Amino acid sequence: MNKFSHDITERRTPFAHSMERRRLFYRLCLILADIGLIFAMFALTGQLYFGEFQSETTTANALAFSCLFIVIGQYSGLYSTRSMTQDWQAISKLATTQIISALLLTAAIFFTKSAEDFSRVSFGLGMLLVFPPLALVRVLFARWLRSSGRKDLESILIIDDGGPPIALEGARWISAAEMNIDLENPGPLTLDHIGALLRNTDRVIVSCPVHHRQLWAPVLRAAGVNGEVVSHGLQELGVSRIRIEEAFISLEVSKGPLTLPQRAVKRAMDLVIAGIALILLSPLFLVVAIAIKLDDGGPLLFKQDRVGRGNRFFPIIKFRTMKIEESDLDGTVSASRQDNRITRVGAILRKTSIDELPQLLNVLGGSMSLVGPRPHATGSTAGEKLFWEIDRSYWLRHALKPGMTGLAQVRGYRGATEKEEDLLNRLFSDLEYVSNWNPLLDLQILARTAFVMIHRNAF
Template identity: 45%
Template sequence: MTASLRALQNTTFTASKITNKGSSLTKRSRRAGLYSIMLTTDALAVCIGFLISNALLLGQPFASPGLKLGLLSLPIFLALALNSKAYGRSALYRSASATVRSIAALFATFALILFVLFGLSILKPHHPPFLAFGFLISSAFIVAGRYICHGFAKRMLGTNPLSELIIVDGVPHGPIFDQPVIDAKAIGLHPDISDPAMLDRLGNLFRSIDRVVVACPVERHNDWALVLKSTGVTGEVYRHYRSAPAETNSMALIHASQVKPLTRVQLWLKRLMDLVLVSIAILFLAPLMLVTAIAIKLESRGPVLFKQRRLGHGNRLFHIYKFRSMRDDLSDLNGDRSTDRDDDRITRVGRFIRATSIDELPQLFNVLFGTMSLVGPRPHALGSKADSKLFWEIDRNYWLRHATIPGLTGLAQVRGFRGATMTRADLELRLASDLEYIQRWSLGYDLLILARTFGVIVHRNGF
């Protein structure tokens, strides 16, 4: 990528508008398909190795002793191989090292099985030679399968498995070969962190991109760095087309070391947990939601649900759903006015469901649709203010909370930072908790926050 930027010349350049929106997504989906093929071929290699070992030593490919050991070995092998990154991105263009990691995982699996059999005093004379033959045969098939997969990867992805994008913003530039390039000025892109609509546009542009490099004047370094970091995309900012990355200068303001966006694997794990838990929650809470909907409809005219646009993961806009707790003619779609304890807009039913957090239950469907997670920074209304200032006007780091998926509950909420944000301190306490959550994320941490949420469902600031 550095070589590509240095190849820029002071010549006229026609901006690419990237009209083929699916091309980057296709490249990413091809990678996922190749990972699946690698994992499947490795699993088949182990199965075939055991069957052949059975046939050679026991005379029957499906003999019981070998088949049992094979079934035991397969999940252990796959777990060790996944943990050693045998199916990571590097496996697509560094096939030798990935193949070695896979074979090492297989060796560790067989060594572990022998150790357990010996420790339990159930090691039979035929076990060691059976595992040794299985290891050698399976390894040969793993090498063959990886060789075939590597050939597929070259044809499907070319020399670079990543979806990369170069943005040239206001510096001399020329053609960059073999890379998608856009001229920011020509298509009206700029890193305006005070414009949620522009951030949404950039977030959607980067949705299927793995790496972004920006070449821009020095006065826009910090803004571009903040945009890249808040959208959760890997990126670099260059001073101009012949310089080194401006990372030290541009990242210092936003403390990049404190915010590490979740990796794609971590996001998949988080999504899997969300789907399992939210499906159970919706079934369990369906009667309560039905009763709430009827109560809202009986008390006042208007829709049962309140829908509002908010910024979510990667600075992309989405619609959040709540049970309507205010009179329909007085609803605040932008959140320009913070709710106070004696707010005359709130209905009697609305006051109860806000105090008990029942109004938030429709967001379970946001989780189901993937625009939210069970746990994460709470998404705020676009017009939310503290001390009469928009949140991002108080602290530029506010955008960094969008580097992960917004949540129905979060670390800030279980610490008691909920309700109206009247002062600067209200925002700063929540923001600090949100950034800490991103830094400390794990599935166990999510489960801990969910458990602690039951203790703050009814809260003195829930009005």
């Protein structure tokens, strides 16, 4: 990383990290308060209806209901920043969460034929008793946040790119001109700078002239942040909603592709599957290491900077398959079938895709996912053009973490990109994956990957 990126990371991310830690702490406090109140109100129900605080029925109801309540609350926005700071938003989300949780629990009891152990009266009484204290805690908490000067826990960044002047309390402000941000013909380095600048930022507002709006929109989408441009109206940007502040109106043109619960599910899948895979594959890793050493005595691993999530560079890890003196750090020349740079062992590793397995370490480290758009080298070309010169939507594929495998790969789009169509086939598959992610899709792609590890275009 060059000095520009390093300086931005050091100056900007501590504030965002502090904001994120504070939000997580407040959410945890609310979750613990909710669990405590649910158990307390159901214990009171037990005393009122059964004459005992430690009633098995009401305790079981409290346990089952609290588990559903917390999970549904995460998805409904009950613990979002807006719900923590706005009274009526909090009460509305609370009512929605409680109703859905109660209905799901009732349905589960019905379908599992557990009705004989279920007291409808005590459960209904518990539902009535639990809502008022939960609502009261949220109202008091929101008012405390506002009175203590923490009414907005979002990390907000305003980028001034020559548009109308705007100001927002608590927001950070930078000048695109002073940061030397030029979007007329952005390359990987420029987008790496922007990615470092936007990292860990919840909301990005760009104020720019009309002719720059269409330049900023795809960059913000590709960065995977909640991005907005200040405007009086531009339908061609694909606006998701209008945000109205006291001093200005902005159009939201991008949104992170995954919600916080979705990111948590995807990350949990990565950690569990990658961890198990590393343990099971450790004997194979040892065999490959010995083979590489016996072949030419060189280093086992090869690292190369690739473009990852938010268009930020990261070092990808692979088993070394090329001769030391002919390693291509920029990926300018794609490997071919009769590539004399590849070692004897390397040819076998590439043919079987075993050379990619060390990327499990990237997955555990968080720079990659098991499934996602494959990360490309910065010097990769299709025909006579660099990848990003073929289609401006190329950068949108980086809204998610890159993957060890992806939708494009299981469809057979791999190997050398000899013509522009080879890149476009991969790009459209990647954008389809970003738009339609779900856990089942990841599992399907992982299963299908087993059948394409040995492929006619793997060389």
